[in-house]
Amino acid sequence: MTKTLLSFGHGFSARALTPYLIDAGWRVIGTTRSEDKANDMFATGVEPRIWPGANMEPALKSATHILLSAAPNEQGDPVLAQYRDAIVELAPNLQWVGYLSTTGVYGDHQGGWVDETTPLSPSTKRGELRTKAESDWSSIPDLPLHIFRLAGIYGPGRGPFAKVKSGTARRIIKQNQVFSRIHVDDIAQVLWASINAPRPGAIYNLCDDDPAPPQDVIGYAAELLNLPVPASVNFDTADMSPMARSFYAESKKVRNDLIKSELGVQLMYPDYKTGLKALLDAEKSRS
Numbered sequence: 001m002t003k004t005l006l007s008f009g010h011g012f013s014a015r016a017l018t019p020y021l022i023d024a025g026w027r028v029i030g031t032t033r034s035e036d037k038a039n040d041m042f043a044t045g046v047e048p049r050i051w052p053g054a055n056m057e058p059a060l061k062s063a064t065h066i067l068l069s070a071a072p073n074e075q076g077d078p079v080l081a082q083y084r085d086a087i088v089e090l091a092p093n094l095q096w097v098g099y100l101s102t103t104g105v106y107g108d109h110q111g112g113w114v115d116e117t118t119p120l121s122p123s124t125k126r127g128e129l130r131t132k133a134e135s136d137w138s139s140i141p142d143l144p145l146h147i148f149r150l151a152g153i154y155g156p157g158r159g160p161f162a163k164v165k166s167g168t169a170r171r172i173i174k175q176n177q178v179f180s181r182i183h184v185d186d187i188a189q190v191l192w193a194s195i196n197a198p199r200p201g202a203i204y205n206l207c208d209d210d211p212a213p214p215q216d217v218i219g220y221a222a223e224l225l226n227l228p229v230p231a232s233v234n235f236d237t238a239d240m241s242p243m244a245r246s247f248y249a250e251s252k253k254v255r256n257d258l259i260k261s262e263l264g265v266q267l268m269y270p271d272y273k274t275g276l277k278a279l280l281d282a283e284k285s286r287s
Contacts, residue, residue: 002027003095006063008051008079009070010041012153013100016188017067018044029059031070052082060086065096065195072133080136091143096198098191101149103180103205105131109252111176116149116203116258124246144200148190151207151254154272155184159279160221164230169222171215172248174235179214180207180254183269193263204259210271211253217272224280 003026007014010030021028022045030041031051038048049059060066060083070078080087104127106114122128137145163169190206215232222229235248259265269275 001064003064004029004062005065005067006056006059007031007046007067007069008056009068010046010048011069012155012158012184013150013187013191014067014069015041015044016155016184017191018046020188020192027062029063031056052078056083057086060090063090064094066094066098067191068097068099068137072129074129077133077136080133084140087143088140091140094144096144096146096195097137098146098148098194099134099137101130101134101147102127103149103151103207103252103254104250105134105149106250106252106254108250111178111251111253113253113255114205115255116205124249126246127250144198146194146198146200147203148187148194149203149205149254150187151180151182151205153182153184153187154275154279156279156282158184159276160218161225161276161280161283164218164221164225164227167230169218169230170238171218171230171232172235172238172240173215173232174248174251177213177235177248177251178211178253180211180252181217181272181275182206182208183267183275186265186267186269189268190259190263190265193259193265197263199262202262204263205254205256206259207254207256208267208270208272208275209256210273212272217276220273221276224276 005021005026005028007030010032018028028046030046031049032038041048075081104124105120105122106118107121107123120131122131134147187206219229
């Protein structure tokens with residue numbers, strides 16, 4: 001039987017995982033809201049489905065593995081809202097289900113360390129919605145669920161270089177503010193490792209080894225580009241959107257020991273300096 005991944009919300013992380021699956025002879029079905037993105041997915045070997053809209057039950061019935069990236073909203077998880085009964089029925093036949101959550105479920109720890117055993121205490125609406133979605137998925141009997149709590153994601157096309165080059169980057173300074181990050185290629189290799197060594201009920205933090213203040217990352221990007229380091233701006237007086245300001249509501253350092261000890265993962269980009277340098281080198285090679 002052909003192994004089949006059904007990817008709900010086939011976005012940045014799922015696209016990075018896709019080559020592992022295609023190279024191994026898998027069938028990959030992915031959902032998107034956009035016809036243009038559907039065409040792009042088809043070009044990479046993924047069978048696109050426009051959803052919401054398409055009837056996903058045939059794809060669900062053929063799936064051996066499910067990856068869940070669709071964000072929850074005030075009404076809950078969108079996949080569960082439409083297909084909970086079908087998933088409950090299919091649960092015993094599934095080999096692996098991955099839910100992409102966020103380290104935001106831990107809330108604010110004032111720069112302290114958290115790991116997978118840390119009690120959940122979200123302090124933002126996004127974190128609250130993800131916490132509820134984790135609980136809702138975990139409540140399905142016999143579902144081989146694996147929860148992946150992602151730190152801030154960066155990768156090709158998602159880095160600080162464009163803003164630094166355009167002169168719009170700012171080094172926002174907030175005392176004791178620190179973030180953890182993860183390169184999208186490392187997300188993909190963790191997911192692939194878990195698929196090949198499933199442990200239903202597992203929860204993994206996905207982040208690199210070097211939590212760092214955001215201003216340090218902007219400064220290093222400018223250094224790599226041989227451009228002036230952007231001026232520092234005090235967080236309290238900075239002109240920021242509510243969304244941007246909300247990212248500074250939490251400060252914590254996230255431990256990633258479990259992906260190494262249990263899944264044998266060796267990070268390709270163990271710190272932001274390694275990751276940013278690789279991104280810039282790749283940009284230069286394409287130009």
